[in-house]
Amino acid sequence: MTGKTRIEDRGPAVVFTGVVKTYGRAGRTVRAVDGVDLIVERGETVALLGRNGAGKSTAIGLLLGLDTPDSGTVRLLGRSPERAVRAGLAGAMLQDGRPIPRVTARELVRFVASLHPHPLPVAETLGLAGVTAYADRRVDKLSGGQAQRVRFAVALAGDPELVVLDEPTAALDVEARRSLWESVGKFAERGGTVLFSTHQLEEADRYADRVVVMDRGRIVADGSGEEIGRSVGGGLVSLDPAGLTGLELASLPGVVHVEMADGRAQLRTDDSDATVVALAAIGAVRDLRVGRATLEDAFLSLTAPPDREADTAAPTVTRVGQEAV
Ligand SMILES: Nc1ncnc2c1ncn2[C@@H]1O[C@H](COP(=O)(O)OP(=O)(O)O)[C@@H](O)[C@H]1O
Ligand SMILES: [Mg+2]
Structure with a gap:
């Protein structure tokens, strides 16, 4: 969003071209991602909607360069995923529950910011993620919803153009969900691109401009919630x-x-x-x-x-x- 080099960037936020990712070996293989073509334009908020096992987390892992496709290509903000992530252009909140560190939110965000070339000011990150009020409390003492917003702050720390959120609200109650989406909405209003996964249709429809439905590794529908309703x-x-x-x-x-x-x-x-x-x-x-x-x-x-x-x-x-x- 800020930064000098980024203004020259061209191309969509995300481009998947013919992406395949298979797990397992001979005989017993799962095509977790089975020929996905997808373009997410900069500034869009897109929901990746699918049941458990549809391939959402695998697609997100490929997107962030945590895994490499068997075939096809993934581009992130006009670069390889590795380069985009290293440059701080993409921030992520992954599904795996990594242990929560025994530090304050401010310390954690400051540390993550220090790893990035063009971080957001720490206070701005904390404000954007809605954690200012409890930034000096230890993260491991926070409620689930508060801790999740700290994780969102970590995703924002490098001043990314794109944030990727893998089932960000899965373990949250209604109120915590609402607060998290409010923060995500603020990031989107600043021009940020958001890609989030969910298995809840209502959440996809309410918070995304566009819903991409994934089933058994494939994209089976792509459009606004209303368009998806009509297409079937x-x-x-x-x-x-x-x-x-x-x-x-x-x-x-x-x-x-x-x-x-x-x-x-x-x-x-x-x-x-x-x-x-x-x-x-x-x-x-x-x-x-x-x-x-x-x-x-x-x-x-x-x-x-x-x-x-x-x-x-x-x-x-x-x-x-x-x-x-
Ligand atoms: N590391 C792995 N090894 C083997 N199979 C996997 C692995 N990760 C995912 N899978 C399989 O790939 C498919 C897609 O999984 P995943 O991407 O986690 O789906 P989702 O996030 O939509 O629930 C599932 O059938 C899952 O069991
Ligand atoms: Mg998943």
Whole structure:
């Protein structure tokens, strides 16, 4: 944000090109990151949203140069991740719970700042992270939420252009979450770029300009929360199927997903009007209801539980309960 050389920088904050990272060896491998292409522009706040095991932490490790991809390239602020991190251009709050040191927040931030070429003034870092009020208390005596904001201060100490936060609120209560997001928001308002991971859709939608949904190592959706809802068929049509099968319903115009449960058919459609017209044409309008899917529905339909192989390309027919499809 400040500093003289940075004004010359060109290019996005983050560029992933065809990135693959596999764990394990012959026979038993996990493609933790499976061909990811992603660009994050400077100044954006982007949520990486996915279930546990989706590959978020692996992607973040690659982004920060903590790990190297098997194939593909990662660029951070126009440089290799190693160079960008060493220059203090990217700060991070990682998921692993490293032991909390027995020093004060001010001492910790001062030490981290001393490692960077163009650090923020310590008082400014403490203020930005919202820890000024308890900066002289030992970090290991703070509450979970306070300690997490100190970790955010550590991420800011080098005056980064980008902060990367891996599930930053996972262990926090509602109030601590709110305070942390307030601090993150201040950093973003100053022009900083934020990439955070979460498995909570509501958090992604509320705090990010853009939500990138990751599932089994791949990006399966990318857009605003509203766009993601629409892309999976934001329209919901439910009806008494009166003998129509799930497959018949799945073939109707607009329908992207059918679920049969408790004697009702739930259709997810990207064109409610066309779907309803088609239902009317075949006389299937018994107890018809039309609504909109929630963002949570969209997330769930985009990401498969770990033990289920879903084919997202074709309309899917999901069976719930004992109702035959
Ligand atoms: N060091 C590792 N060794 C082996 N497998 C790993 C390792 N790290 C992650 N994985 C596997 O890679 C996949 C993605 O994990 P991860 O990136 O931690 O996902 P997330 O952060 O979204 O929960 C999971 O299947 C996980 O078990
Ligand atoms: Mg993780």
